[in-house]
Amino acid sequence: MSIQIPRGTQDILPGTVEKWQYIEKVAKELCEQYQYKEIRTPLFEHTELFERGVGDTTDIVQKEMYTFEDRGERSLTLRPEGTAGVVRSFVQHKMFGQVNQPVKLFYNGPMFRYERPQAGRFRQFVQFGVEAIGSDDPSIDAEVISLAMELYERLGLKELKLVINSLGDKESRIAHKEALINHFKPRIDEFCADCQMRLEKNPLRILDCKKDRDHELMATAPSLADYLNEESSAYFKKLQHYLTLMGIEFEVDPNLVRGLDYYNHTAFEIMSSAEGFGAITTLCGGGRYNGLSEDLGGPSAPGIGFALSIERLLSALEAENIQLPVAAALDCYFVAMGDQAKDKVVELTYKARKHHLHAEMDTLNRKMKAQIKSADRLKAKYVAILGEDELNEGSIVVKNMETGHQENVPFEKLVDYLKQS
Known part of the structure; x- marks a missing residue:
């Protein structure tokens, strides 16, 4: 009996790997133009990093992590995403003390999540991402979004849609959280076990539930936009102003909720509207994570970033019939x-x-x-x-x-x- 690769993984063979190399080359050159420097973090970290950094109410931590004990009985986890490890490195190596601020970084490498394999989704997949840490100005949010859009455009994609939302600051989130609890609590027993568990700790995640998305209470749930304080509203308006100056088209979607607990203020997704791309249209997601540095034992260092799947990028290129110039001479x-x-x-x-x-x-x-x-x-x-x-x-x-x-x-x-x- 021949040995096959594990389910949810793939061999990238000659003839295909050249496409990956070309994308990586374009991404690296673009980051250099934007003054983002490469960082490489371990493939596995202490499990606590993701429990604290990603959030113990997320599907990633609850259901999808590859966690194991080493010989010293330490709990380690194959990294399911890139931001927590980058911010951990930022704190550990005291990058907040560098002369040049904000610290602008990019990474590219394999991530691991135990989820059902499907088109464009694997249990071992490759993420490219950027993180800008140390600035709370909306202009850096616009810069990060523009970098993501520019990468897709340089590779030839045209059927793109940028969706943005504001998750508000801590004060806005607390007010909205109370409203969500009051809204869902009387009928929470009609929701799945995950939603019931999230009600008190992170009810915003209920809005992101795929099992209960058609429940009637979802449509009438309090909108975060109605609970943004003056500062959060001004921040979001400034972001939109900068994107407009850049000529980047966008849609505001008050229902956009990112799946990780560390997000606040800006949240965004870039989607493919190409015919035949598939039911899951998201290519890239990101947002602001003020407070994550403090959660990991560091100083106040507001950050923003995004991550995108190389596999889904390749699927989008295929959907738009775009041939990359990769023929080796x-x-x-x-x-x-x-x-x-x-x-x-x-x-x-x-x-x-x-x-x-x-x-x-x-x-x-x-x-x-x-x-x-x-x-x-x-x-x-x-x-x-x-x-x-x-x-x-x-x-x-x-x-x-x-x-x-x-x-x-x-x-x-x-x-x-x-x-x-």
Whole structure:
């Protein structure tokens, strides 16, 4: 019996991995333009980090984490998201003391959640995300949103919709929380067990419940927008002002509730409206998390960020029939005719690679016709053919595969010829 990969994981094979590399390259270049620096955190952290940082009422902590005990009986968890680990690192390494503030970071790597695998969703998936920590100005919120939108646009996506909402500050959230409790409490026994548990601790999460989303009380639940204090309303209006100045279209959705406990003030999602993308349209989600640094033992350091799934990004590209420019160019394929010629081809191939040319040679001892077919499949720009006569003359036949033109090129001039052509 052959061993298969675990359910909810995937092998990313040659021919597909190039798309991932291209996306990662574009994302890295964009972050550099925005002055975001890369950070790499561990694949696993102490479980307490996610219980405190993500929230013990969230589906992630309650149902989806891969948690285990190590040999020292410490509880560890494979990271289910990126923000908690980044803020933990920010606090641990005292980045709040750096001269340049806010601290602007980006990450890219695998995350792990035990959930039902479906199109574009895996148990091991790759998230790209950014975090800006140290500023509570709405202009940095607009910057983070603009970076996310710009990434999708640079990759060619057009069927995008940006939805924003304000979750308010602590004072607004407390007032809204009390209103939600009073609204749901008389009939909370009609809701699922998760909602019943969340009622007192985090009733806002009830609005995000997928099981009870059609319950009549959902439609009449108090809107957070009605409980925003003057400061929160002004903050949200300023964010909208900045987005308008940038020319970024958006919709305000008062029902938008992010699934993690640490969010406040700005919350946003970017969705794909492409036909055939699927029922789950969200590509990217993010928001502001003032207070998370303090929750993890650090100083006051307001932050905002987003995370997006590379898998879902690839699905959106496919839905819009966008082909990424990822074809790897092969400069030259070397063909050897005979053992002595092969000795020289081994040398010439190595020399071409040393000079940063993309070069390949046959290692299966095939006939010349089969070797040239291989060069054609690899879309080689040139084929360099070496036989006994050319070997004696100290030259090699170089054929342009597009034009059919060929000429003899001395060994010592081959690299320059391939580079200049």
